Structures are given as structure tokens and as C-alpha cells.
Amino acid sequence: MKQLSRECLEQEPVYQVQYGQQWKDVCREKYDDHVNHGSTVRIVYAAPPWPVVPAGWIPCSEQMPEDEQEVLVQTHSGWRYVSFYDAHSRLFFDSPEGDIEHILVTHW
Numbered sequence: 001m002k003q004l005s006r007e008c009l010e011q012e013p014v015y016q017v018q019y020g021q022q023w024k025d026v027c028r029e030k031y032d033d034h035v036n037h038g039s040t041v042r043i044v045y046a047a048p049p050w051p052v053v054p055a056g057w058i059p060c061s062e063q064m065p066e067d068e069q070e071v072l073v074q075t076h077s078g079w080r081y082v083s084f085y086d087a088h089s090r091l092f093f094d095s096p097e098g099d100i101e102h103i104l105v106t107h108w
Helices: 005-009 028-036
Strands: 014-019 022-024 040-042 069-076 080-086 091-093 105-108
Touching: 014 028, 022 028, 028 040
Parallel strands: none
Antiparallel strands: 014 022, 014 040, 069 080, 069 105, 080 091
């Protein structure tokens, strides 16, 4: 997994409001005021928000289970399933026979 420096993780986002074709940096209070009035706004991060992996979970980007190993997985949207890993296809399924695929698994 890519490591980010503590400075990147602690940086505050930059709040911006669109004026015509230009984006201008504003303070949080002015940003909130524009949101309340329906203006076009955006938040820019120096580093993208990083997904937090709960303690004890293994990110799929670092390691995958053994072939046919039964594991508890969590998907990108937060759903948790008991899954069987198929090393050949590199996918997670609801059974060793591979009936239903569990998609977008992020950690196990």
C-alpha cells in the first residue's frame, strides 16, 4: 500500500468557489455561505482522502488469501461477506464452487 507522509494526511482541504470560468480559494465560512446559496463549489485536497483499513484487516493491495481459503471480506461500499478466494481468477465467491462473485473487495 502506498505510504503517505504525516504532513500530507494532516493538511487541510482547500475550499473553492467558481466565479465564471475561474476557481477562487475561499475560507471555510465563505465556502459554506456559497453552498447555502447553491453556488458551484469544490473541495481540493493536497492528498486524496485515504481509505482507513480497520485493525486486523489485510488490504487486498498488500496480500491475498490462499487458494480456496474461507475469509471474511469487506467491499468498497462497506458490505461484509463470508467468501472463498479463487487464486486462479483472483476473485472472491460465496462458495467454493464459485456461484456468486463478491465484487469490489478491498480487504479481508
